Amino acid sequence: MSMLSRRSFLGSAVGTVALPGALAGAAATAALQAQTPRGQRLLVQFTGGGHTSPLQMYAMFEDALFSDVDPVVMPHPNAFDRVGGPDAPDVIVTNDWITGQWPERDRANMVKHLDAGKGLIVLHHAVGTNNDAWAWWSEEVIGCYLYNANVPGMKTEARLKQFVRQTIKPVGTHPIVRGLEPFMLPWDETFPNMWISPRSTVLFESDDPSFNNPAVGWVGPHQKARVACLQPGHTRHVCQDPNYREIVHRMVQWAGGRLS
Amino acid sequence: MAPTPNNLSSPGTSRRSFLAAGATVLATKLVSTQAVTKTQVWVQLTTGGKPYPPTLQEMFLDPMFFGMEIWPIDQPASFAALLPTPPQPARGAAPAAGRGALGGGTERDEPPDYPWEPSGGRPHPGYDVLVLNDQMNWPEATRAQARQAVEAGRGFVLLHHSLGDNQDWPWWYEEVTGGLLVLDNQNGKKSTAVSTGAKLDIRLAAKHPILRNVAPFTLGNEEVYKNMWQSPKITPLLLTSNSGSDSTVAWIGVHPTARVVCIQPGASRETHRNPAYRMLVRNSILWAARRI
Secondary structure, eight states: OHHHHHHHHHHHHHHHHHHHHHHHHHHHHHHHHHHSOGGGSEEEEEEOOSSBOOHHHHHGGGSGGGTTEEEEEOOSSSTTTTTTSTTOOSEEEEOOOOSSOOOHHHHHHHHHHHHTTOEEEEEGGGGGTTTTTOHHIIIIISOEESSOTTSTTGGGGOEEEEEEEEEEEEOSSOTTTTTOOOEEEEEEEEOTTOEEOTTSEEEEEEOOTTOSSOEEEEEOOOSSSEEEEEOOOOSHHHHTOHHHHHHHHHHHHHHTTOOO | OOOOHHHHHOTTTHHHHHHHHHHHHHHHHHHHHHHHHOOOEEEEEEEESSOBOTHHHHHTTSGGGTTEEEEEBOSSOOOGGGSOOOOOOOOOOOOOOOTTOOOOEEEEOOOTTOOOOSOSSOOOOOOSEEEEEEOSOOOHHHHHHHHHHHHTTOEEEEEGGGGGOOTTOHIIIIIIIOEEOOSSOBTTBOOOEEEEEEEEEEEEOSOOGGGTTOOOEEEEEEEEEESOEEOTTOEEEEEEOOTTSOSEEEEEOOOSSSEEEEEOOOOSHHHHTOHHHHHHHHHHHHHHTTOO
16 A cells, blocks of 8 residues: 555646646647647547556547547447448557457448558557457458467467566658657567568567567558557556657558658 | 755745745645545446547546546456455566567566556456446346446446446346436337537536535536436436436436446536536545545
8 A cells, every 4th residue: 555655645746736737738739629620630539448458548649749630439339330421530549459359340340441541550459459360350451460370379378578668669761750769668568479470561679578579560561551550558657658659649640641 | 954944044045945845845735635635546447339539538637536546448348346356376487588488478577666557467456436438238247247346335437428328227227327318219218319519507406525626517518418217216416407408417326235426428528628527527436435
């Protein structure tokens, strides 16, 4: 309890100082949104589910950095029913954890979204979604397995490492990484035994030595849609980290056709 | 070092010393306040099936929710953690690691005072309160967990969409929540009318701990429900005279064991950022957790 008390005290003290700033930030976001007409902002849908996720993951989309998007949270069930409708998202950001596979209704809607050439961002937990039963998704869309389902027994070799502090290094010349420098990411949960498709385009690598493959950010191999994946995103520390938010924002912009 | 009259009177340092003294007093006050008001409430926040703005989760980062550990887990969600897990044996040391190592499982490399994270098989503290904003018929396994938690006296705070949960489970809305957003005509209950963009002038219906520091307030952009099914046994907390809405827009549920609060508003960014609404949600959580 002493640890909790200390944290609460610190949280209270920080909160006392930060409140005016937070209110100012909300006002700034509203002002920026007002400057960007509704029709020009990307419609971004965030979908979690099946696993805990910190408040900061959701609140990220209310950061002033994301003032050029209209965010909506749409969890399961029937998470992708807006696809094809008047409020169809330009970009879907997933952080759900459903390792079997989505129901047929969700899969059909997602295929429609991808075939329309729209954007998909896959964060942290969602790199394992559909891992067990929808090979097309893992191999042709997001370009990864949390564990290599092609190798018998690999499922039991899935690894979870908590809580790594890693340096993230941008790789290549993709618009998402253009001009970025390496940076240290706060504590996070990592998946060191992932399989990354050789047809994926690596964007970011980790310096943590436990990774089988150092790639922690990549562009998926889907030919029509713009798909980007980012393995970090478990802890509150990471989800409120400015570098992390910058990457997610760039991915959203690129997936929505606003960054080339 | 605490300031003294001497260093306060020194012309070169008086302003800095004065500020330092102020900071010391503030820190002392915070420490003493913490000792008195420490709450530590564990909250599960579950949404699903309906869209909403992320300002819902942003709301809980307001320092107003100090002392609460609030963890979102969206549908498909388990409610098993509303009851504490039995103590588990300590895990062994992390296996040797290196690039290319294949061992499965969980490795830990963290400071000893690292905050609790709901992952990796850690014993769960057990959530005190479940805050809901989902809208769906829960599967049987989830219902069994919810019933167990209700009977164990856990707290429930239902926001907006979740008043339409479990259309086909009368025990939930007749014996627990005391209200139902009726999606389709059923069993003599007419479907509820839903309208958006409503202005709600809200007044207090009673004196209750949940309404402490809550004055009458106005919500400028809300989705409202008219002709919900409401039990005659509910205790109204908030009322409105908006003709497009039922008059009772917040109430205490009807279960004798669990503490249940239902709050009809909660659809828009404006509502989530309204200080009075935040205070209402905060107090509801504390009351449901039996902290006030």
